[in-house]
Amino acid sequence: MFNDDIIKKLEKLPTPFYYYDTALLKNTLEKIKKITAASKFHVHYALKANSNAKLLQIIRSYGLGADCVSGNEIKRADETGFKGENIVFAGVGKSDAEINYALEKNIFCFNVESIQELEVMNDLAKKQNKIASIALRINPNVDAYTHKYITTGLEENKFGINPYEFDSVISILKNLPNLKLIGLHFHIGSQISSLSPFKKLCQRVNEINKWFLNKGFDLAHLNVGGGLGVNYHEPDLESIVDFEAFFNVFKDFLKPRNNQKIHFELGRAITAQCGSLISRVIIIKKAINTNFAILDAGMTELIRPALYQAYHKIENLTEYSENKNYKYDVVGPICESSDCFGKAVMLPETFRGDLIAIRSAGAYGEVMASQYNLRDKAPALYSDEL
Numbered sequence: 169m170f171n172d173d174i175i176k177k178l179e180k181l182p183t184p185f186y187y188y189d190t191a192l193l194k195n196t197l198e199k200i201k202k203i204t205a206a207s208k209f210h211v212h213y214a215l216k217a218n219s220n221a222k223l224l225q226i227i228r229s230y231g232l233g234a235d236c237v238s239g240n241e242i243k244r245a246d247e248t249g250f251k252g253e254n255i256v257f258a259g260v261g262k263s264d265a266e267i268n269y270a271l272e273k274n275i276f277c278f279n280v281e282s283i284q285e286l287e288v289m290n291d292l293a294k295k296q297n298k299i300a301s302i303a304l305r306i307n308p309n310v311d312a313y314t315h316k317y318i319t320t321g322l323e324e325n326k327f328g329i330n331p332y333e334f335d336s337v338i339s340i341l342k343n344l345p346n347l348k349l350i351g352l353h354f355h356i357g358s359q360i361s362s363l364s365p366f367k368k369l370c371q372r373v374n375e376i377n378k379w380f381l382n383k384g385f386d387l388a389h390l391n392v393g394g395g396l397g398v399n400y401h402e403p404d405l406e407s408i409v410d411f412e413a414f415f416n417v418f419k420d421f422l423k424p425r426n427n428q429k430i431h432f433e434l435g436r437a438i439t440a441q442c443g444s445l446i447s448r449v450i451i452i453k454k455a456i457n458t459n460f461a462i463l464d465a466g467m468t469e470l471i472r473p474a475l476y477q478a479y480h481k482i483e484n485l486t487e488y489s490e491n492k493n494y495k496y497d498v499v500g501p502i503c504e505s506s507d508c509f510g511k512a513v514m515l516p517e518t519f520r521g522d523l524i525a526i527r528s529a530g531a532y533g534e535v536m537a538s539q540y541n542l543r544d545k546a547p548a549l550y551s552d553e554l
């Protein structure tokens with residue numbers, strides 16, 4: 169990702185900033201487009217991973233839809249050219265204002281996450297004299313074997329409707345004429361690094377799909393969510409995830425009927441690897457068992473390590489060398505001990521002023537930025553504009 173030419177350009181710029189390799193993003197999207205063309209598969213990009221307007225415009229230009237989890241994400245999707253008919257809206261607690269806005273935009277589908285939400289949505293749709301298309305977000309009780317903060321498909325999670333509630337859902341729906349049930353929605357978690365949870369998901373979807381058909385619901389849409397993980401340890405070896413293997417699981421194990429369309433909501437797998445957080449070393453501080461490399465970027469720019477012990481590869485772009493003989497705790501300047509990007513990171517000897525890249529920061533990086541400590545918002549820069 170970083171050749172000498174790019175590093176020379178980056179060295180001149182004030183830090184910290186997010187750097188996006190738009191060519192890599194385009195190659196990633198091209199791959200998805202190729203695999204899903206002429207199939208029943210349709211991908212909605214999950215804006216919550218990165219809602220940067222320039223990236224969204226690129227993503228939309230490859231024909232993807234938008235998966236939104238807030239009214240403002242729907243607004244951003246709208247502003248960046250996504251049509252209402254290509255927008256889905258999920259979320260465990262949608263406000264009335266958000267639902268009303270989405271109804272006005274005539275979005276494709278609301279993913280409804282609880283029985284009470286069905287009633288709320290019916291009331292709001294009625295007031296606008298509309299019929300809202302909905303999918304039921306179902307909790308399939310499939311373990312994604314990922315970090316506990318990003319597992320969503322287990323019974324104890326707050327997300328989705330559980331199978332023991334299906335009968336009540338069906339009888340309640342009969343009295344809600346402003347809702348039209350068009351599909352089933354599932355999303356079991358994020359950063360899922362093995363394909364077996366997806367196989368298990370397919371089996372559960374098949375069972376549930378059949379159950380609804382037996383009750384007289386021939387639903388046109390099955391939405392299997394997102395969650396495909398990326399290789400944070402070796403971003404250059406796997407700069408584009410193996411989408412072929414991922415989609416093949418659904419080709420092989422999901423049994424849709426002929427009239428059913430399959431929707432995916434990928435976030436991280438699309439944008440993680442094209443982004444890096446670029447920072448400078450402010451201070452090298454020697455300690456007894458380690459050295460601290462204190463950066464001018466911190467958890468305010470990339471909170472994943474502090475929030476869920478996430479690993480990100482760290483590279484010294486200035487002293488780039490294979491001789492990684494020194495151990496550093498690479499930390500940010502924020503007044504929190506958890507503001508640490510990596511402990512005992514092996515780097516070449518590192519000095520004040522060196523340029524540091526924290527890799528795979530394109531998903532859940534910029535979108536989670538905060539102004540804690542009254543920090544400035546770090547800008548975004550793009551490979552095709554340098």
Ligand SMILES: *Cc1c(COP(=O)(O)O)cnc(C)c1O
Nearest residue numbers: 214355358394395433434435436
């Ligand atoms: C977060 C989320 C996604 C995207 O997850 P990734 O792990 O980034 O692919 C998709 N669907 C829903 C409902 C989500 O909440």
